[in-house]
Amino acid sequence: MPDQESPYRLDAALYPEIAAVGGLLRALDAEFERLGVAPRARPNLEPAQAAERSVTVGDGERHTKVLLGWREPRIWVSIRTGRLVWAQGFAPDLAVAADTAARWLGGARAVEVAAVWPYLGSVRLVEARERGDVVEAAWLSLHDNHMDDVVRARLHPFLALAFQEPRLRRLRPFTSHWTLCFSRTVTYPWSRDCPSVDPLLEPGTYRVLAADGRELGVADAAGCLALVLAELDATAAGPPDA
Known part of the structure; x- marks a missing residue:
């Protein structure tokens, strides 16, 4: 899992467009509005500055975590049920990260989300996780x-x-x-x-x-x-x- 213990502040030089709107929390919410869906992001870590680069989308067991890398510009996304990670990867851009979260929170199976967005890993990998083949x-x-x-x-x-x-x-x-x-x-x-x-x-x-x-x-x-x-x-x- 990338950089969970890294500094919380967003590096504007790495993410100028995200910094311009006030951080990851606001940028993701803007993407959800563009998609016409209801999910809202919330801070994933404390303190409150975490909202600049680390958020969770969804309040229940089914949720998506999004984290911006702090050494290089990478958008890490994982789709989860509780603590179980079904699929994860580095999204090519924030629009894809938002679409991933929207599909997952909209009720799609993990394998269906992975079939749309290969950055999450192969379909056969997610299928193995879904059937419990550790x-x-x-x-x-x-x-x-x-x-x-x-x-x-x-x-x-x-x-x-x-x-x-x-x-x-x-x-x-x-x-x-x-x-x-x-x-x-x-x-x-x-x-x-x-x-x-x-x-x-x-x-x-x-x-x-x-x-x-x-x-x-x-x-x-x-x-x-x-x-x-x-x-x-x-x-x-x-x-x-x-």
Whole structure:
């Protein structure tokens, strides 16, 4: 999630048009008026200056969060039910962000909103979330990387191969800092009995670690995949007979 703890004030140099109307809260309300819909934005964070760059649209369980980046001009949008995020991404402009919120609050399914606005992620990703397939959703989110996450970009050569491997697709993938981990459990606490993959500084090169922290080797994406699968096979077979 981008920049939730950043300074609240809107940078007018990054968002001159939004600053000109008094911040994100007022700019979004103006977009809703243009669309002819009723939603109204409210501040998402305290203090009150938060309304300049962080707002929530909708008062009930179904709502949309909109946040302006503070280092570069990006409009982050997420559609939610309670704390559950169905889809998120960087909208190309505020009009699209407003239309996204209007569709979601108007009763559209998350997959229907994603079909209209691909910046929210692929339809198949949102479908996986809607049917509660946590493992598939985690794999698609990592593989597709529709928000251009830096960690996922460095892992992508390996992920592109791992995505085709059924033995890995049964496991829940997740990242911890720069490390790609796998778990036999779908949600936390993780099983902590699978190898992990660290991307190194040289692009396309990875270090594979066993669950106990032993280094299993350094290789390119294909070699890394072979090391991971071999370790999974060894773990499944158990320790050798004495």
